[in-house]
Amino acid sequence: MNKLLPIAFVLGLFACKDKQQVVQNVPPPVQRPAWVASRPVSDADYIGIGLANKSRSDFQETAKKNALNDLASEISVKVEGNSLLYTLDRKNSFDESFTSTINTKTSEQIEGFEMVDSWDNGTEYWTYYRLNKAEHARIKAEKKRQAIAQATDLYARSQASVAAGDLKSAIDQDLRALLAIKAYWGENDEVLIGERSVPLANEIYNDLQRLTNGVRLTALPERCALEYSNHFKRELLVTARSVNGATTRDLAQLPLVMSYPGINGKVTATSNTDGEGQARTTVQGIDLGAAGPELLVRVDMDGLVSKDLDPTFVKPLVSSLTVPELRVPIDLKLPKVFISASEKNLGEPLTEAGAALTFRQELTTKGFRFVEKESEAELIMSVTATTREGGTSNGFFTAFLDLSVSCKDRSTQDVVYSGGKQGVKGVQLAYDKAGLEAYKKAVQDIRQEVVPALMNAIL
Incomplete structure (x- = not known):
């Protein structure tokens, strides 16, 4: 029994030691850097803070991009009164979406920035960038100087193209000149052209207007x-x-x-x-x-x-x-037309309005001019129409109309058009009335088929 007491005592000591180690492994609360807790303020630098969730595979690049966008937002952009953007807004030549696109696509091309610090925990990745304001102004001024020099040279080439009568090249060079300085369309860009001091972008845009107005x-x-x-x-x-x-x-x-x-x-x-x-x-x-x-x-x-x-x-x-x-x-x-007609119903001369009248009315509405003398005409139109018996059934009589029309050039006697419509059916209570019915039904065929074909041949 006495031997068991030391063993129990030793086991108790080990148990206490393990319990103490578990307590000591609990990590202390993570302290956020001051620049994460509160955004830094600097008179000498533009500041950019970026955050990304570490669940993203590109969290570091995303945080950098967000930081640089944040930095760029600190750089104020003012539209100068003598700038191209100001002029276009005043003239309402462009809508807000276009000027917004310019501001977006020509936003500050940031150079010279540096990463100050980064910090992360289990879920977040933070990054801190800065850009020296004086260095930024120096870089921007040099880039603007180069862009204006390029635009000025292109504008001079445009003027030379105008003198040579090459409008296409002149407009192309003016457009390239404007694109060369698009990042500065909202800024003062006074240059000396000859003996004149002019805002360059406005001068080039006005030249484009002069070029097109002068055509x-x-x-x-x-x-x-x-x-x-x-x-x-x-x-x-x-x-x-x-x-x-x-x-x-x-x-x-x-x-x-x-x-x-x-x-x-x-x-x-x-x-x-x-x-x-x-x-x-x-x-x-x-x-x-x-x-x-x-x-x-x-x-x-x-x-x-x-x-x-x-x-x-x-x-x-x-x-x-x-x-x-x-x-x-x-x-x-449209041509002058002389029309002659031979129209019969079952061998007898037609006493009512027939196909020739339909041709005359329809072509007149299209602009053709009908004359009474053949010598005054440019086209001679001949219309021949006749009906024939088609049989009877249950007390109804059927007749068929055969229509032919031809047009020829009066001076050359060449046939310009030849066509017509065969077997136009008419049904009535007598053959003569069936023949007249066939003439009536032929009106739609003349308007919808024969006249369009005739006009296509002539025109």
Whole structure:
């Protein structure tokens, strides 16, 4: 019994020791750095604090990005009164989303920053960055100087292109000049151009407006006459020139878009002017139902812009410019027609209105002109129609109408169109009435099938 007491005593000591070790392994509360608990304030530096959840695989990069965004938000951006952004806002040329895009895409390109500290616990990762304000101002001033120098050089090249009559290159160089300084569109950018001190971005944008406003488009002939004598097809010569005061220059390789209403919808063609500033286009297949048809000639603004330029900035700029255009009236003059008809019902001359009258009425509404003398006509139309018996059934009589029509050129005697409709059915209580019924039913066939086919052949 006495031997058991020491053993129990020793076991008790071990048990107490293990219990003490468990208590000692509890970690003390984690102390957050002062810059995590309270954002630092500095007159000499811009400060950026970033936080990311450690559950992300890229938590360190995310925290850095958030810190730099936070740092950038401390750098105030003021839109100067003589800047391009201020001018555009005053003119309401652009909506808020565009100016917001400029501010976002041209936000401070931060350089010279340094990481001061980082801290993390089980779930969070914090990082602390700073950027010396004086160093930032120095870097920014140097980058702005380089950008303005590049833009000034491009603007000078644009002026040389204008002098050479190359509008496309001039606009391209102006746009590149503006993009070179897009980060400073809201700032003062006064430069010396010749003997003038001007805000550079405004000067370049105004030059773009002058370039497009100075384009003059003309056409020969001034009106597009489509008539039977030219087979309703006319070629026009379009000339593009740049006018600046008393100076006029031909515009070579200028992209143009030309359109007019066609039978099957809008007809659009593109063409570049030649070395003399001229382009040719042909108008044909005009839509007869179009009210006040015209040929619209416009400078292809999209064609003036190089594909490598950022459309986010360029498209709103270009769309704010005046698009030079020319409207050429289209005078459609349909032919004079002399019509002769031979219409019979069951072998007897037709005493009521027949197919010839339908042709005359329908073509008149389309613009054709009918004359009483064959010598005054351009087209001779011959209409032949006759009915035949088709049998009886249950007291009803059937007759069929066979219709043929031909048009020929009076001067050449060439057949322009030949067609018609066979076996138009009429049913009535007598053969003669069935024949007249067939004539009535033929009216819709003439309007919907024969006349359109005839017009397609003529036009």
